Amino acid sequence: MTEAAPTRPRRSDATRAAILRAARERFAADGYERATIRAIAAEARIDPSMVMRYYGSKEGLFAAAAEFDLRLPELTDVPPERLGELLVRHFLDRWENDETMAALLRTAATNPAAAERMRGICADQLGTAVARVAPDPAQAPRRAGLVASQILGLALTRYVLRLPPVADADPAELVAWVAPTIQRYLRGTPAA
Amino acid sequence: MTEAAPTRPRRSDATRAAILRAARERFAADGYERATIRAIAAEARIDPSMVMRYYGSKEGLFAAAAEFDLRLPELTDVPPERLGELLVRHFLDRWENDETMAALLRTAATNPAAAERMRGICADQLGTAVARVAPDPAQAPRRAGLVASQILGLALTRYVLRLPPVADADPAELVAWVAPTIQRYLRGTPAA
DNA sequence: CTGGAATGTCAACAACCGTTGGCATACGGT
DNA sequence: ACCGTATGCCAACGGTTGTTGACATTCCAG
Numbered sequence: 468m469t470e471a472a473p474t475r476p477r478r479s480d481a482t483r484a485a486i487l488r489a490a491r492e493r494f495a496a497d498g499y500e501r502a503t504i505r506a507i508a509a510e511a512r513i514d515p516s517m518v519m520r521y522y523g524s525k526e527g528l529f530a531a532a533a534e535f536d537l538r539l540p541e542l543t544d545v546p547p548e549r550l551g552e553l554l555v556r557h558f559l560d561r562w563e564n565d566e567t568m569a570a571l572l573r574t575a576a577t578n579p580a581a582a583e584r585m586r587g588i589c590a591d592q593l594g595t596a597v598a599r600v601a602p603d604p605a606q607a608p609r610r611a612g613l614v615a616s617q618i619l620g621l622a623l624t625r626y627v628l629r630l631p632p633v634a635d636a637d638p639a640e641l642v643a644w645v646a647p648t649i650q651r652y653l654r655g656t657p658a659a
Numbered sequence: 660m661t662e663a664a665p666t667r668p669r670r671s672d673a674t675r676a677a678i679l680r681a682a683r684e685r686f687a688a689d690g691y692e693r694a695t696i697r698a699i700a701a702e703a704r705i706d707p708s709m710v711m712r713y714y715g716s717k718e719g720l721f722a723a724a725a726e727f728d729l730r731l732p733e734l735t736d737v738p739p740e741r742l743g744e745l746l747v748r749h750f751l752d753r754w755e756n757d758e759t760m761a762a763l764l765r766t767a768a769t770n771p772a773a774a775e776r777m778r779g780i781c782a783d784q785l786g787t788a789v790a791r792v793a794p795d796p797a798q799a800p801r802r803a804g805l806v807a808s809q810i811l812g813l814a815l816t817r818y819v820l821r822l823p824p825v826a827d828a829d830p831a832e833l834v835a836w837v838a839p840t841i842q843r844y845l846r847g848t849p850a851a
Numbered sequence: 852c853t854g855g856a857a858t859g860t861c862a863a864c865a866a867c868c869g870t871t872g873g874c875a876t877a878c879g880g881t
Numbered sequence: 882a883c884c885g886t887a888t889g890c891c892a893a894c895g896g897t898t899g900t901t902g903a904c905a906t907t908c909c910a911g
Contacts, residue, residue, distance in 0.1 A: 478878075479888060498769030500692035504869065514890050519870060575820060576768035577690030582820050589822055612816065612824025613836055619820075620812015624804065628767060628774050628811075630781055632804030643849035644805055648840045657835035670908070671858060696899065706860055711900060858907070868897075878887075 483521055485511040490532040495570035499529060499578045526580060533571050533584060537561070537592045542600045550600055551650025552642060558618055559638045562626065569626045572619070589615045602654055613652040621645060675713055677703040682724040687762035691721060691770045718772060725763050725776060729753070729784045734792045742792055743842025744834060750810055751830045754818065761818045764811070781807045794846055805844040813837060 477483075489510035493502035504525055508515040522528040538561060545553055562568045574581040590608075593615060598607040621641070624633040633641070669675075681702035685694035696717055700707040714720040730753060737745055754760045767773040782800075785807060790799040813833070816825040825833070 477887080482888080498692075500690075501769060503867085505867090515869085516871080516891085517889065520888085525869065573768045576765045576815075577693060585820050586822055608824045609828065609832075612822050612828070615822055616812040616816045616825055616837075617809055617840070618812070619815055620808040620810070623768075623811055623815055624808045628777050630778055630804055630807055632800045633808055636801065636804070640801075640849075644801075644844070645808075647843065647849070648809070651839065652836070657832075657839070669857085674858080695897080697897090707899085708861085708901080709859065712858085717899065853911085855910095856908085858905105860905070861903090862901105863903105864899105864901075866898085866900105869895100871894075872892095874889105874891085876887105876889080878885105880885095881883085 479521070482511070482513060482517065486513065486518055486521065486528070487532055490528055491567055491570055494529065494532055494574060495566035497573075498576070499574040499581065504528070529574065529578075529581065530584075533567065533574070533581065535567055535571060535584075535588060537588065539592060539596045542596055547600065547654060548650070550653050551648070552646040554614070554649050554653075555618075555621075555642045555646045556638075558622070559641065562622060563638070566626075568622055572622060572627055597653065600653060610652055614649055617645065617648050617652065671713070674703070674705060674709065678705065678710055678713065678720070679724055682720055683759055683762055686721065686724055686766060687758035689765075690768070691766040691773065696720070721766065721770075721773065722776075725759065725766070725773060727759055727763060727776075727780060729780065731784060731788045734788055739792065739846060740842070742845050743840070744838040746806070746841050746845075747810075747813075747834045747838045748830075750814070751833065754814060755830070758818075760814055764814055764819055789845065792845060802844055806841055809837065809840050809844065 486507065489507045490502070493507045493510065496502070497506075504515050504518050507528075508518055518528060522531055537558075540553065540557060542550060542553070571581060571585060575585040576582075589611065594608060594611045597611040597614060598604060601607040601610050621633070624630045625636075625641075626634075678699065681699045682694070685699045685702065688694070689698075696707050696710050699720075700710055710720060714723055729750075732745065732749060734742060734745070763773060763777060767777040781803065786800060786803045789803040789806060790796060793799040793802050813825070816822045817828075817833075818826075
């Protein structure tokens with residue numbers, strides 16, 4: 468492989484960061500197709516050709532801008548009956564001030580590569596976290612899928628579609644309503 | 660207003676219908692931006708300019724193609740404790756064979772007009788249906804929003820993102836897991 | 852039968868997109 | 882001080898898109 472050495476900082480790091488910040492903003496606001504490289508470059512106050520030089524292509528730029536970590540907390544040291552509450556609160560906190568999630572969701576709706584990344588995030592990050600607290604390892608993927616359906620549905624209605632009852636609701640109120648759902652998907656049974 | 664008379668059928672109705680069918684298919688598969696008028700016209704075996712003549716613009720075509728009725732059943736004559744099950748089963752049945760929902764969801768993620776229509780559907784069709792069975796009229800909009808977050812999340816993960824655990828699951832199994840969630844959003848309380 | 856309206860085809864326009872290569876400038880090690 | 886290299890801007894290319902107008906054809910009422 469190439470040297471993993473500390474790769475002395477390049478002089479253009481500031482530009483790269485500006486491009487990335489602008490890209491996240493435009494992708495989040497407009498989705499993949501409507502977010503043009505020209506608009507991103509304008510917002511970053513540089514020439515469109517710089518984007519190509521540093522990220523190769525629009526797809527490459529998106530891949531870099533959508534690098535995404537759910538930052539799931541350690542689930543094993545919390546009381547099992549409070550897992551649902553913890554998770555819902557965590558996601559709301561996480562996304563209220565980081566629009567990367569909205570960008571990824573908007574783009575994944577139409578861009579196959581983004582959808583694949585979304586599947587990867589759910590399977591890897593969420594999947595393994597759920598597997599650690601699910602009572603039945605064999606059912607863990609299904610439980611993770613159900614959790615994703617509710618959590619992503621919440622993100623979709625609140626941040627992308629902005630359905631008034633969900634978008635205007637107080638976070639604490641959403642937690643109170645949704646936490647029991649997640650709790651049951653994680654540890655409960657279908658019937659009960 | 661213009662005569663609401665039975666407007667004798669035009670000779671071009673077949674073409675109009677073909678365009679609409681092709682448009683639904685392309686919008687569902689590709690989303691608004693990637694679904695080009697040329698591709699839609701090709702699939703309908705006609706000239707792109709016909710689309711413009713009959714629907715005015717691409718936005719007009721989408722507005723016609725996304726005309727959407729949830730076809731919610733009458734909720735007042737079913738046992739109140741089975742409302743959740745009924746609703747989840749209905750939506751899965753409805754969407755398993757009609758890709759209009761996937762088209763609307765894909766497009767609403769990036770197109771403001773489609774998002775507005777989505778809000779309208781939730782507020783009007785779902786909102787009024789929920790208001791009729793909610794125990795507390797004042798809380799009806801919130802309950803409808805929560806139902807939407809779970810139902811749309813299910814549609815998103817199953818039909819758009821195609822998360823394997825959700826996309827491959829048996830409909831009956833999904834009903835068993837999700838119905839209690841909807842039931843609680845409709846008639847229950849946050850805590851319990 | 853006839854003339855006007857409805858239907859359909861063809862070619863083109865203007866705008867925008869991602870992407871490329873050339874050229875100027877400023878940096879930084881030697 | 883020098884020179885290779887990194888950084889940045891500019892102009893342009895080829896392709897695609899929504900949209901338009903002119904022209905051909907078919908239908909149908911009178």
